[in-house]
Amino acid sequence: MKITKAVITAAGRNQRGLPLQTLIDRDGAQKSALQIIVEEVLTAGINDICVVVQPGDERAYAAASGEHARRLSFVEQREPRGYGDAILCAREFIAGQPFLHLVGDHLHLSDDGDGSTCAQQVVRIAEAHECSVSAVQPTRESLLPNYGAVGGKRLPNQERLYLVDHVLEKPTPTEAEQTLIVPGLRAGYYLCFFGIHALTPTVMDLLADLAASDERSAFTLSDALAALLHRERYLAYEVLGRRYDIGVRYGLLNAQLALALGGRDRSEVLAQLVELLATRS
Numbered sequence: 001m002k003i004t005k006a007v008i009t010a011a012g013r014n015q016r017g018l019p020l021q022t023l024i025d026r027d028g029a030q031k032s033a034l035q036i037i038v039e040e041v042l043t044a045g046i047n048d049i050c051v052v053v054q055p056g057d058e059r060a061y062a063a064a065s066g067e068h069a070r071r072l073s074f075v076e077q078r079e080p081r082g083y084g085d086a087i088l089c090a091r092e093f094i095a096g097q098p099f100l101h102l103v104g105d106h107l108h109l110s111d112d113g114d115g116s117t118c119a120q121q122v123v124r125i126a127e128a129h130e131c132s133v134s135a136v137q138p139t140r141e142s143l144l145p146n147y148g149a150v151g152g153k154r155l156p157n158q159e160r161l162y163l164v165d166h167v168l169e170k171p172t173p174t175e176a177e178q179t180l181i182v183p184g185l186r187a188g189y190y191l192c193f194f195g196i197h198a199l200t201p202t203v204m205d206l207l208a209d210l211a212a213s214d215e216r217s218a219f220t221l222s223d224a225l226a227a228l229l230h231r232e233r234y235l236a237y238e239v240l241g242r243r244y245d246i247g248v249r250y251g252l253l254n255a256q257l258a259l260a261l262g263g264r265d266r267s268e269v270l271a272q273l274v275e276l277l278a279t280r281s
Contacts, residue, residue, distance in 0.1 A: 001130040003098050003123050003198055005048045006041045007090040010034070010061065010104030011077035016054050018246050019104040020064045023256050026263030032064040033246060033255075037102055038072070044119040046100055050093040052077055052086045081211070082218030088207040096201045098126070101221075105247040106195030107255045109262050112240040118196055121239055125161065126198030131233040134164070134225065135194035137243055138185060141173045146248065147192035148222040150236050151180035160238040162191065164229050169222035191236055194243045197221070202232055 010019045019034035031039075034051070041049055050073045053061055058074040065072055073093055077086045087101060100123060108118040116124070118135065126133040136150060151166035166179045176190050185191065206224040228234050244255035260269040 001098055001127050001200070003044070003100050003127060004046060005050070005094055005097055006044075006046045006100040006102065007050050007052065007087060007094070008034075008037055008041070008102050008104050009052045009083065009086040010057075011052045011054045011086045011089075012083065012105070013080060015103075015105045015247060016057060018252075020060060021246065021252055023107075023252070023259060024263075024265070026259050028264050031066070033107060034061060034064045034104065035066050035068060036107055036259075037104065038065055038068045040108060040117055040119045041100060041102065042068075042071075043117040044100060044123040046119075046123075047071055049073070050075055050090045051104075052089050080218070082220055084207050084210060084219040084221050084223055087221060088204065088211055091204050091208065094201065094204055096204075098198065098200050101197045101199055103195045105245060107244045107246060107259070108194070108196065108239075108241055109244070109258055110239075110241040116240075118194070118239050118241040118243075121241070122196050122198050122237060125235070125237045129233070129235060131235060132200045132203060132225075132228060133198045133235045133237050135196040135239045136162075136191040136236045137194045137239065138189045139192035141176060141188050141190060143192070144173060144176055144190065145170050146245065148220070148225075149176060149180050149190045149192045150225075151182055151191070152236060154182070154184060155235075160240075162236040162238070164225075164234045164236050167222050167226040167229065169220045191238070193222075194239055194241075195245075196239070200228075200232060203228060206231075 025031045055076045062069045148169045150164045152162040152164040155161045210219040246252045
């Protein structure tokens with residue numbers, strides 16, 4: 001299983017402007033969120049990238065991708081049928097091959113000691129195990145309304161790798177407590193999606209089945225992944241890193257602080273924060 005293509009979704013009604021936001025990256029350069037996400041994909045050795053956008057957004061996204069515009073293909077999601085449908089819009093681009101998928105409203109910072117990015121980690125695991133792999137992060141139950149989540153069992157001799165047996169989209173704490181138990185995970189925390197998935201072509205087939213079953217309803221990636229685990233081996237990998245959802249309240253601020261404190265301007269930013277806190281106190 002060799003992953004050579006990637007799909008970035010950015011067509012959500014509340015998401016479309018988020019990848020166009022400007023931040024200062026770890027190298028001190030000013031970049032759009034989209035450019036940072038594309039560069040995350042490139043670190044995994046993937047140069048063939050499709051961005052799913054709303055009609056009329058292609059020009060703005062091409063401009064926001066900067067020097068990477070030539071690497072990108074664009075496809076429009078013409079009807080607002082949900083996250084799952086957005087991925088399905090890239091089916092022709094994927095052409096029956098496995099693919100990496102990232103959401104357009106998350107940035108990712110790796111904590112891996114060997115320097116691997118989050119995307120590199122996920123692709124490496126998926127290619128080694130030859131199956132779909134979703135990146136996950138232990139997340140406190142108060143944040144469950146923001147994420148899809150999985151339950152499963154840790155693989156023997158694999159500290160951060162789980163065989164998935166349940167998938168739920170934005171579960172309630174009660175639903176999570178009943179079905180998303182993961183032995184060894186601290187109480188009140190669940191394995192929630194990280195915003196990066198390495199997926200087999202079967203996922204596109206399952207999304208197509210969902211689209212055909214009810215042409216009017218929206219559907220999610222979680223719906224397809226819940227069906228996938230009955231078809232194929234499906235794993236979750238607890239990434240060495242952190243996700244930053246720029247679509248939530250103060251999300252862009254948190255992402256910018258994380259980038260700044262993880263980059264070359266760390267000392268300068270820390271000094272400014274200390275000065276700000278001293279002034280406000």
